[in-house]
Amino acid sequence: MNFTTVLAILAAILVYGLICFYIGYNGWAWLRRFPRLAKFKYVYFALITFLSISMLAGRFIPIPLLNMIGGYWMVIIGYSLLLLPILNLIHFINKKRGLKWIGSGVLIFYVVIFTYGTFNAWNPVIRNYHVDINKQSESDHVKILMASDFHLGSIVGVNHLERFISISEKVKPDIIMIPGDLIDDYIEPFMEEDMGKSLKKLNAPLGVYAVLGNHDYYGGDKEEIVKEMEKAGIRVLEDEVLTVQNQLTIAGRKDPTDPTRASLTEFFGGTDLSLPVILMDHQPIALDEAEQAGIDLLLSGHTHRGQVAPAQFITDRIYENDYGFLKKGNLSSIVSSGFGTWGPPLRIGTRSEAVVIDVNFK
Incomplete structure (x- = not known):
């Protein structure tokens, strides 16, 4: 493996890490608005770290559950990159008000698409x-x-x-x-x-x-x-x-x-x-x-x-x-x-x- 390839891999890992941090930080910005949930800060970031690793590890470690979790995380990343920049802009324009409702809306969105997507996957036509x-x-x-x-x-x-x-x-x-x-x-x-x-x-x-x-x-x-x-x-x-x-x-x-x-x-x-x-x-x-x-x-x-x-x-x-x-x-x-x-x-x-x-x- 030459130096250019190693550099490209490291750059990809760095970009991926920054994307995961961006998504995780947005989730925490919402969770900390709820005092009872804010106490679990370290648990939350440990979970985000696990999810981030699972997408990569699931392709190399033969553990079915890990592979499935990594797949779901891949979908969350894709939709988050589409949704979060827009929602961040709306939050900024709204003078940083309504974060609870924005975060709750995102959570409901994922529940709906995961339910809908699961039905489509297991019910062939x-x-x-x-x-x-x-x-x-x-x-x-x-x-x-x-x-x-x-x-x-x-x-x-x-x-x-x-x-x-x-x-x-x-x-x-x-x-x-x-x-x-x-x-x-x-x-x-x-x-x-x-x-x-x-x-x-x-x-x-x-x-x-x-x-x-x-x-x-x-x-x-x-x-x-x-x-x-x-x-x-x-x-x-x-x-x-x-x-x-x-x-x-x-x-x-x-x-x-x-x-x-x-x-x-x-x-x-x-x-x-x-x-x-x-x-x-x-x-x-x-x-x-x-x-x-x-x-x-x-x-x-x-x-x-x-x-x-x-x-x-x-x-x-x-x-x-x-x-x-x-x-x-x-x-x-x-x-x-x-x-x-x-x-x-x-x-x-x-x-x-x-x-x-x-x-x-x-």
Whole structure:
């Protein structure tokens, strides 16, 4: 690690520390207006210190509760940086009056968004899309059940996975497709909760297929993840193409995290395009490449649609299609906000979802 990198890390830690102090001090300015609470000054600042450390430590120490607390603190930081400067200005203009009411309002705000966000995270909805593909197949219609970004691990566990199983049993799809981020970095929680037992319940006449996402690589458990998915009856496609019962051609790409990811031309070139072609690519970054290759339907996830508002405005600027349906020439692109969550089990301005795609062949 060179000197510049060390300096950058130290600068980032310093900035983060100042942000945490700013938030903590604002909270104390409100609490000390209540004599009974003011006696717990050192307890309060010890709590702020713990919360500040938890966001960093939770990514490296395998303690689920610490990871969850760190995620909530991350959300508090984000909204505080939006709210507090405005409220500080209002307080100053108001000649430093009404701090009790301002602080109480902030507290109520967090209670409301945490309650609302928790509901959105654990109560998935079904989104429906209709796609027409101008090709012939042995069948004139196929129903796809698609869900991305499960992030199965210490936070998103068996209970939430079983919700998807229930949706699958209700929808009765012809094929199930999972475009990436099945695991949240490390496979140990998946194994400890025996989540593979639940995944085995997934079935569809044309099969269950998946690709890997960036978080499936981060923990260094990629090979074991593929092995466990295959044991559960899920075919993981890694820069592969296959034909399903002479009805569809499906393909799956490695995530850009993988340095061995091939171009579409390398593994897809020469594929018979007479059948409808569906591609899974975790990150929706290669729409032009997919269109030029003759892909009919591209399924992606990754963006979570920002997960916590107003981050959806950021993902909208980054990706040509960050959520929902986009038609690009003969290519139809569908991006899901995901079934699970990353970081805090919260969704604000988004919703955990499963996607049903009714595809008609003409």
